[in-house]
Amino acid sequence: MSGGTGNGESRTRAARTPREHDVPHERLEIGFATRLRFLSMAELEAARAARYGLSLSLALFVLEDRDAVRAAIDQDLERVDWEIGNRLAGGIRQGPDVLARFALGEWALLLPHTGLDGAVAVAQRCLERVCGQELRSASGATLRLSVSAGVSGHQPVRRYGVETVGSLLQAAERAQRQSSALGGGRAVGWAGDAGKPSGAAG
Numbered sequence: 001m002s003g004g005t006g007n008g009e010s011r012t013r014a015a016r017t018p019r020e021h022d023v024p025h026e027r028l029e030i031g032f033a034t035r036l037r038f039l040s041m042a043e044l045e046a047a048r049a050a051r052y053g054l055s056l057s058l059a060l061f062v063l064e065d066r067d068a069v070r071a072a073i074d075q076d077l078e079r080v081d082w083e084i085g086n087r088l089a090g091g092i093r094q095g096p097d098v099l100a101r102f103a104l105g106e107w108a109l110l111l112p113h114t115g116l117d118g119a120v121a122v123a124q125r126c127l128e129r130v131c132g133q134e135l136r137s138a139s140g141a142t143l144r145l146s147v148s149a150g151v152s153g154h155q156p157v158r159r160y161g162v163e164t165v166g167s168l169l170q171a172a173e174r175a176q177r178q179s180s181a182l183g184g185g186r187a188v189g190w191a192g193d194a195g196k197p198s199g200a201a202g
Helices: 006-014 035-052 067-089 116-128 161-181
Strands: 056-063 097-102 106-112 134-136 143-144 145-156 187-192 199-200
Touching: 035 056, 035 067, 035 097, 035 134, 035 161, 056 067, 056 116, 067 106, 067 134, 097 145, 106 116, 116 145, 116 187, 143 187, 161 187
Parallel strands: 145 187
Antiparallel strands: 056 106, 056 145, 097 106, 134 143, 187 199
């Protein structure tokens, strides 16, 4: 899918288990997690939500026009990518919420005990810390940021474990594509069991 999360396979293929000294860029103080840790925590929270009838949501953030960004800042893309993640992290609660870097230009946010409307509001707050802002690369190039966000949620979750996490990711991807079609900067929500978006902010 163009401009979207684009890697369904990246959601399912196994990631190697990282050790902290193997990931020098991971900044635990701002709540970043690896893909593997995110998926493990999502499965745990999904099982907990199913058992106790709790809400659970997640959001996907995708940097728009990644090819153009790559051409503009070339070798500095990694640093800029982490800076965008830092800005997104500033909009979440550092305790219960979990932000993970899924891939270059892609982040996922786990929101335990949060319904869809509340999760859309959180995602929109994160977007406002990024979209329209400018970053300057080491080469002096100025980059104006555009990020799309898709949010999904179950309230309460009726399934658990991998099945629930998979359905939430699929719904969030659909919502993110809708956000991208709207030009980014808007968080679009999609109920996990629904057939259409349930709302948008922006």
